[in-house]
Amino acid sequence: MSKKSKRNKSAREIPAATAPAAATAPAPAKSVSRKGLFVGAAIVLIVAFVVATLLYTSEKQESSRQLVQQNVEALASAHSPAKGPPDARVHIVEFLDPACETCADFYPEVKKLMAEHPGAIRVSMRHVPFHKGSEHVVRILEAARGQDLYWQTLEALFAAQDRWTINHAVHVDQVWPALRGVGLDQERVGREMNGADIATRMERDMADAKALNVTKTPEFFVNGRPLPRFGLKELRDLVNDEVRKPARGPGS
Amino acid sequence: MSTRAADIAWGLVFAGWLVAAASTLGALFFSEVMELPPCVLCWYQRIFMFPLVLVLPLGLFPFDAKVARYALPLAAGGWLVALYHLLLVAGWIPERAGPCVQGVPCSELQVQWLGFVNIPLLSFVAFSTLAALLVAAHFRSAR
Secondary structure, eight states, X not given: OHHHHHHHHXXXXXXXXXXXXXXXXXXHHHHHHHHHHHHHHHHHHHHHHHHHHHHHHHHHHHHHHHHHHHTXXXXXXXXXXXXXXXXXXXXXXXXXXXXXXHHHHHHHHHHHHHHHSTTTEEEEEEEOOOSBTHHHHHHHHHHHHTTTOHHHHHHHHHHTXXXXXXXXXXXXXXXXXXXXXXXXXXXXXXXXTTOHHHHXXXXXXXXXXXXXXXXXXXXXXXXXXXOSSSSHHHHHHHHHHHHHSOOOSSOO | OOHHHHHHHHHHHHHHHHHHHHHHXXXXXXXXXXXXXXXXXXXXXXXXXXXXXXXXXXXXXXXXXXXHHHHHHHHHHHHHHHHHHHHHHHTSSOGGGSSOOSSSOTTOOXXXXXXXXXXXXXXXXXXXXXXXXXXXXXXXXXX
């Protein structure tokens, strides 16, 4: 079959070659129009993609802004561990998972932001253990608050994250070795981590994350404003913008 | 092959390219813009679909009557994976028989329109259309 079509094709080309002026003239024209059709279609497809992307992202930004406005109480974090003066001008509410790599990457950046604007930033941590087995680690973190060692525990966990989170799954038996230097009373943590108040706080965090459509970590809300797009630059810009705003009442 | 038949065959392959390009951009829209993580089966379907965007134009300029020879295997492979995915989503194949151990379960539907249109169905329709267009182009060219 393929041979036949080849023969047919060459048969078609022979008269064209023998009568150059008359027969070849329409051929390039057709080829040009085909190319035009192809390029035109490619441009239409790409433009459609770009327009859809712009529409989708602007709509998504708008809806997440509205979602926050409708769920302001979901950003409340009186029950959450916080750092920085309570009346700080900028209040960052971070939703984080201790087993999330990006959260570990962003943690020093948030600290850097706080150092750049001393006294102007307060950070509250909400826990959303999306990773498998991460709930156990959040329980330890919550229990560490009872010993005033929350931030030390979090930093130790992030520093050794690759040893207890392997392939996005928490290896529970590897968590305690990572916390050896923190000075936690392990027995007390073990006693308290399954307490009802911790369970309530964890449920609250998860329910609020759901209300705010937090599906990925870390997620930041700066004075109630979501990031326009996920990224370190976006976070820095948003924080700088809020720091520069004229002073107002106590942070939301 | 008459000029008319060649024109029709060219048009069919071009239509196939439109399907492949639209599917590729659609898949990229789902993963990069809507940020829906593709499951393992989606990745296999992408492996069959994405090359067609580049391979089909090579058969269009200049027109190669044998384009189906190298484009159809990709379309057929993608069609099989899409069929498997569709059956998995429909529940005809139990999930544990699926290759999804980690990450996004392939049986989970992330998008659903009109109650029945989902991404695996779109993929299946796209691969079926592609295969049909290439087969039609093949027979047109052979005539």
